[in-house]
Amino acid sequence: AVALSRADACRRLDMLLQGGATMSAALRRLRAAGGCGANSDNTLRRWYELWRRGGPNALADGRGGRARQAYGWEARAVEEWNEPQRPSIADVAWRLRQEGFASATYGRVRRYLKSLPETVGGENTAQRAGAHHYRQNFKPYVVRDESGIDIGLIYEGDGHTVDVYVQHPNSGHHYRPELTVWLDVRSHFCAGFYLCEAESAVGTLYSLSRALLAHDHVPAALHVDPGSGFRNSLMSDEGTGWLKRLGVEVMFTLPGNAKGKGLVEGWFRTFENRCGKRFRTYCGDCRTDDELKYIRRGIRRGELRMPTLREYAAAVGEYINAYNESPQRRLGAAPARLWEQLKKSPVHVPAAVLLRPAEKRIVQRAVITMFGRRYHAPALHMVNGREVEVEYDLTDDSRVWANLNGRRVCEARLTDARPWLPKSRVEDLRAKRLAGQEKRLGRRLDEVRAKQKKPLDGQAVAVEALPAPEPAAEIDPFDCLPGADGE
Numbered sequence: 185a186v187a188l189s190r191a192d193a194c195r196r197l198d199m200l201l202q203g204g205a206t207m208s209a210a211l212r213r214l215r216a217a218g219g220c221g222a223n224s225d226n227t228l229r230r231w232y233e234l235w236r237r238g239g240p241n242a243l244a245d246g247r248g249g250r251a252r253q254a255y256g257w258e259a260r261a262v263e264e265w266n267e268p269q270r271p272s273i274a275d276v277a278w279r280l281r282q283e284g285f286a287s288a289t290y291g292r293v294r295r296y297l298k299s300l301p302e303t304v305g306g307e308n309t310a311q312r313a314g315a316h317h318y319r320q321n322f323k324p325y326v327v328r329d330e331s332g333i334d335i336g337l338i339y340e341g342d343g344h345t346v347d348v349y350v351q352h353p354n355s356g357h358h359y360r361p362e363l364t365v366w367l368d369v370r371s372h373f374c375a376g377f378y379l380c381e382a383e384s385a386v387g388t389l390y391s392l393s394r395a396l397l398a399h400d401h402v403p404a405a406l407h408v409d410p411g412s413g414f415r416n417s418l419m420s421d422e423g424t425g426w427l428k429r430l431g432v433e434v435m436f437t438l439p440g441n442a443k444g445k446g447l448v449e450g451w452f453r454t455f456e457n458r459c460g461k462r463f464r465t466y467c468g469d470c471r472t473d474d475e476l477k478y479i480r481r482g483i484r485r486g487e488l489r490m491p492t493l494r495e496y497a498a499a500v501g502e503y504i505n506a507y508n509e510s511p512q513r514r515l516g517a518a519p520a521r522l523w524e525q526l527k528k529s530p531v532h533v534p535a536a537v538l539l540r541p542a543e544k545r546i547v548q549r550a551v552i553t554m555f556g557r558r559y560h561a562p563a564l565h566m567v568n569g570r571e572v573e574v575e576y577d578l579t580d581d582s583r584v585w586a587n588l589n590g591r592r593v594c595e596a597r598l599t600d601a602r603p604w605l606p607k608s609r610v611e612d613l614r615a616k617r618l619a620g621q622e623k624r625l626g627r628r629l630d631e632v633r634a635k636q637k638k639p640l641d642g643q644a645v646a647v648e649a650l651p652a653p654e655p656a657a658e659i660d661p662f663d664c665l666p667g668a669d670g671e
Contacts, residue, residue: 190243193220193228194235252299257285261293262304266311273297316440325443330369336526338435339375339395340407341366342448343383347460347468349483351490358465358483358490363500364391367448369407371522372515374451374504375399379497382617386578389426393538396430401528405433407445426541430533459503465490540575540585547572552584552596555612559584559596567593 188196193214200210211225220228234242257280264276271279273294280288297305310318341364349358364387365377376395380387396402406427427434437444460466465488467476482488491499508520515522531538545552550564552574567588575585586593 188220190231191235191240193223194232194243197228197232198236255285255287255292257283257288257293258296260285261288261296262300265297265305266309268312268314270312320442333370334527335370335373335522336368336401336403336529338369338405338407339366339392339403340369340445340448341388341392342409342445342452343387344452345383346496347456347466348463348496349465349467349479349490350496351492353493358480360467361493361496362387363452364388365448365451365504366392366395367451368403368519368523369447371519371526372447372451372512373508373519373523375401377500377504379493379500381614389539389541389578396531396538399526399528400530401526402430402531403432403529405435407435407437409445410436410439429542430531455503455507459499462499463491463496464488540577542573542575542587544571545574546570547586551599552586554584555581557581558599560599561586561594561596563594564596 196217197210197214200213201207205213207229211220211228214220214228223231231243260280260283261276264271264279265273274290276297277288277290277293280293299305303309306312308318308322310323313322343362343364345360346363348360350361351357352359359381361379361381362383363377363379364383366375367373368375376391376398378387378391378394380390392406442449456466456468460468465479465483467479471479479488483490508523509518511518543554545554547564547567547570550560550562550568552559552564552572554574554576564586567586570588572593573587575587577583582598584596586596
C-alpha cells in the first residue's frame, strides 16, 4: 500500500474516530491499511491535532532553510561574470578580492552564481556569449513550415567561399572559389550552382541564369541575404533591374541572421562534410593552424597536388546529383522526386537576354556612351535627347541593345573602341578589384615601413620597469646615463 499524505492520513483518521473508534484502535486500523508509512503514533497524533485546529495548511512544513548572508559583492560578481571575455569563476573571485571584498572566496562566488537563473548566471548568457552568438546559437527561433507552398515557388540562394584550396586557372596559385547555389524551398531541390572567383552581382546573375535555363522555370520570389551579390541595382533596380524585368520578387533576410536562410546554410555544412573533406587541400574549421601551414607549404613546394577548377566543379556537380537523388526523412522522398511535380512557369525569354543586365542612358547625336565606349546606330536619331534602357552583354562589348518603354529601338554597334580597353565588362570588374587589392597591399606596406622607423624625440613612451639593483657605493649611478658628460 502507498503511504498517504499528511492531510489524507488525518482525514482517514478523523473518519475512524467519528465512527466511534478510539484513537489507539483508529491508529492500528490506519497502520494495517498501510497509510502511515514509517511515521510513529505520536507523529500521527500531532498531525491530527494540527489538522483539526488549522486544517491542511497547518500541516505545511514551515522550515524556510538557512537564509543566505549578503556580502555586498553580488552585483559586481554578476557584472564580472557576464563580461564578453568569459572569465572563469576563479578569476571573478580573484578580481573581487582585489577590489577589497575579502569574503569573495571561490566557493561563495560559485554557489551564488549557480543559484541565479540561467539567463543571468548561466554559462551562455546573452552578455557573456555575445548578443549575436547568443541569438544564433541559444535563443529560440521560429520554425517555418514550407509544406504549404508550391514546388518551385521560392528559391533560396547564397554564396559560400569553399573550404578547399583550388588551383587558380590563370595564376596557378591556390585560392578558394565562391560557390553560389539555388535551392527550392519546398522540395529542397538544388536547381543550379555556379563557381566564380568572389561574390559579386555578375556571379549571382550567371548562377541564377543557369538555374532558370536548366529547368525552363522562373520562381515567383528569391529568399536571399542582403549581401553585395544580391542587393544591387544590377539585380533589383525598379526600372532596369534584371529580376524586375523577369517579374521575380526578392525577400531579404535580416542582416547577420544566418537562421533566416537555414536551408541553404545547412546545405553548405553538409556539402563541406561530404564533398569538401574528400580533398587533401581541405582547409575548413576542423583544420588546426599547424595543419593549414603544412598544407600551404606543401602546395608551394609541389608536394601536395591541388584540384583544378574543372576537377572541383565536376566533384560539386556529382555531389549535387547525388544529393537530389537521396531521400530525406523530413520530406518523405528524394528532392528530385518532388521536383518532378513542378508546374513550370516558362522563361519566355531567349537565353541571351537572360545574361543581359540593363542601365539607363541618354542618347546624344545618335550615340550611346557606356563604360567609356561609344555605340552608334542610325535608328538612334529618332530618340535623340531621350532616356533609353540599354542592355549589354557581360562578355562582349561589341554591341548594345536600346529599348524605349519596353520596346526594342535598335541594336547599336561599338564605333571607336580604344586599344587599351578590356574586351568585356567582366574584365573591367576584375581590373577594378585588382586595383583595390593593390591599394590595400600598398597601405599594409606603408604601415610595415612606418613601424620600422625610430620614434621622434619626445614621442617615446616611457615604460615602468622592475626596480634595478642598488649600485655599488663607489660608483655614481648618474655616470651611466647617456649625456652625463655633456655629450
